[in-house]
Amino acid sequence: MGINLGDTFPNFEAKTTQGDIKFHDWLGSSWGILFSHPADYTPVCTTELGIMTEMMPEFEKRNVKVIALSVDSIQDHQGWSQDICAYIGKKPVWELPYPIIADEKRELAVQLGMLDPDEKSKDGFPLTARAVFIIGPDKKMKLSILYPATTGRNFDEILRVIDSLQLTACKKVATPGNWKPGESCMILPNITSEEATQLFPKGFATENLPSKKNYMRFTPQP
Template identity: 45%
Template sequence: METPQMTNTMPRIGDIAPDFEALTTKGKIKFSEFAKDKWVVLFSHPADFTPVCTTEMSGFATRKPEFEALNTELMGLSIDSVHAHLGWVQNVRENTGVYFDFPIIADLDMKVAKLYGMLQPNESETAAVRAVFFIDPDKKIRLIMYYPLNVGRNMDEILRALEALQIADKYKVAMPLDWKKGNKVIVPPPKSLDELNARLADDSLEKVDWYLAKKDLEPVS
């Protein structure tokens, strides 16, 4: 595994996810050893026992089987103690029946939040914004989302983006606006005259123009 270069900039798409060790609700975890051969969705929330965060964490928890079906592990984070995390997990389970059965990082020293740019000073210097990092099995960051403290995330979009990344990797294609599983995908543009002529002759493609063509995929297992 590549060793990430430590800089003062936030991680970017294409970077190797910064490694760390942290105490979580599932015990101590070294990130580079977590979820081997799997994708990881690493996400932060501002604080335990808060309304929007409770709805979001409940959303991740109730839809965890959908992430598992996409070979993906969940990992949360906030700048709270592990005791606060455990109390919150139990409180939500008692009141709603929803169980946050994934590790939540206790980032009291803000080490991981700073490492991943989850602290946005103009929003808050002590609470993490609602960041989402999509990290592939090679521990490369593939997509990043940031939301402010007062706007909850969209779980459908998180799952849609995750599936789009995986299908794009598998079939070497791209996804158009508003793509959902089952929709046509965009095939790469031709890079030579031979490829251009082959495309023009391919009746299986939906051709908007020579550089923009779509196709159906076979069912994805």
């Protein structure tokens, strides 16, 4: 099972460290990130949730709600939260600034295609991989990244991706490789030069290529 780009994200119900939720209601009109973890009290996951805790103001500025998932109980999540806060040097608290879903039966992990078949728990069960799902306000999946359980995520890249997704959702541009906010964007190939002149008053530059095809058009970030 799993979910593809452009699919409506399942409106699942779940128990979390911040109470019971129905996903679409919880998301509301915001963007959302759901990121999964192999298990509580594991080293790489602890670093990741610590990083996300420290970066929450950046996600909040972008109207992005964050929710984590791990195949352990609410009680374990609450105890683990203490370790996470201690790791990043914060006074222990019962709750992180985002909820953690309890998925003890792995039902949601299976539904969303999160399991890593090559990494097993001490009980012999497949571990939950490090999935990242970004969901738009329209409740559709805009991006997915699936890391193996042994590789920690780069949350700076996830923030950069959100900036690109939010920009390209409202402007007729694409972002080139290694793009960062404030850098030049690329005009979509289906836009004619005449349309581009009207849409991008700051102008655009066309790359001179051997093919003589004028498809590499750069414009300042709108």
